[in-house]
């Protein structure tokens with residue numbers, strides 16, 4: 001028996017007021033869960049129409065299940081260990097822009113539409129100069145959105161009361177502002193009328209937002225057992241932790257239209273989300289990203305194993321408290337509490353968070369999540385933070401694509417993968433060649449936005465660690481850095 005509305009007695013249908021770009025695990029375990037709760041507890045009465053941003057995706061499965069799926073939330077809630085599950089019922093339908101473009105544009109014609117939510121990964125909010133208004137669909141997410149908004153503008157003759165509220169969730173700084181800037185650029189490129197741009201400015205509200213919840217996603221290893229217990233088949237089960245925080249930066253009145261706090265949800269409406277963003281990206285994501293190459297090469301597979309391992313766990317603890325926190329300007333007490341809480345979340349016994357799932361796009365993640373701490377440490381202390389530098393060396397070793405005899409399934413930008421393939425492919429076992437690899441990688445300004453060889457002492461420090469990792473193995477190498 002498949003999960004669908006006929007077997008879910010409480011099924012309710014809501015008017016479509018929210019368009020959501022992305023059907024991934026995170027949005028379903030975070031945003032849709034919140035909307036579902038708001039519908040059920042405070043009569044928010046809003047349905048979500050989900051748009052699949054890429055050619056491949058899950059909207060077919062979503063539609064086959066009438067938008068329903070089961071969410072498991074496991075972890076600590078109010079000091080108690082809790083594992084609970086519920087059926088999420090706020091998704092009205094899914095639309096694939098690649099097969100149903102007309103249906104997609106029609107969403108814009110709905111006068112009740114009010115919110116645009118997205119999570120298209122860090123790669124999603126990007127300008128693509130090849131996108132055209134006539135494309136069906138445009139390649140990029142902003143391209144698709146610009147076409148939809150223009151259609152709405154035309155449909156309602158520029159009516160200023162038909163604007164929308166945008167709350168993007170992509171983990172990039174000032175996500176809403178960036179999205180708006182790309183939409184305006186596309187409007188220029190497509191030579192759309194000036195009044196459309198005025199409508200974008202006057203009638204629409206672009207919030208910036210920061211999200212936080214660990215969502216390992218589909219519980220592959222135990223799905224059979226889960227479905228047996230549930231008594232139905234569900235292809236879209238998703239698993240997340242109990243903890244959740246959504247910080248929304250925008251005009252104060254947005255809170256009245258999106259009253260998540262009234263449903264007891266941890267949603268903060270703030271004037272400036274910068275401190276929250278820096279704290280989360282540099283500590284939580286920074287620890288994840290700096291830990292992955294070290295822990296994985298060390299032979300570990302999950303976040304929990306890594307923070308509980310006596311050696312890697314100590315490495316992580318020292319990296320966060322001695323090298324990341326000292327580079328931040330927030331209150332020390334708050335930072336330390338946040339870091340302890342994050343490490344507790346990483347120890348969540350219910351969550352099997354694979355290091356390899358975090359490893360996706362590790363090069364650009366290192367640049368945004370770890371490098372700022374490394375550089376700021378050097379700036380403040382005059383010396384290099386050895387654990388973060390070691391992590392960079394381990395990252396270069398990780399991209400060799402081998403853990404002993406096992407292949408590592410690297411997932412990154414094709415250019416990055418090709419560069420590493422070429423570099424490691426010609427490795428002759430000499431130390432001189434390792435120096436060459438480090439210099440070449442550190443000079444990649446496309447990734448680092450600067451030539452890292454110009455940071456005093458960095459090239460030699462990374463090379464020193466890479467040589468030990470290569471010659472003596474990661475276990476001997478990590479011991480050297482921990483002295």
Ligand SMILES: NC(=O)c1ccc[n+]([C@@H]2O[C@H](COP(=O)([O-])OP(=O)(O)OC[C@H]3O[C@@H](n4cnc5c(N)ncnc54)[C@H](O)[C@@H]3O)[C@@H](O)[C@H]2O)c1
Pocket residue numbers: 021022023024025026027052053054056057119120121122123124140141170171211212213214215216217
């Ligand atoms: N999983 C987590 O724990 C978690 C927590 C907080 C934030 N996030 C953020 O959410 C993002 C998505 O995570 P997820 O777990 O839902 O992943 P997922 O793989 O389940 O979903 C990815 C979604 O992004 C879309 N997408 C991917 N590349 C795109 C592109 N170039 N253009 C447009 N759309 C694109 C896909 O179509 C899909 O809808 C991550 O990049 C991360 O920054 C994840």
Ligand SMILES: O=P(O)(O)OC[C@@H](O)[C@@H](O)[C@H](O)[C@H](O)CO
Pocket residue numbers: 171211212213214215284285288289357358360
């Ligand atoms: O989702 P990614 O791939 O951008 O990053 C991996 C993790 O660091 C991330 O998913 C965190 O678990 C999340 O940001 C917690 O809110």
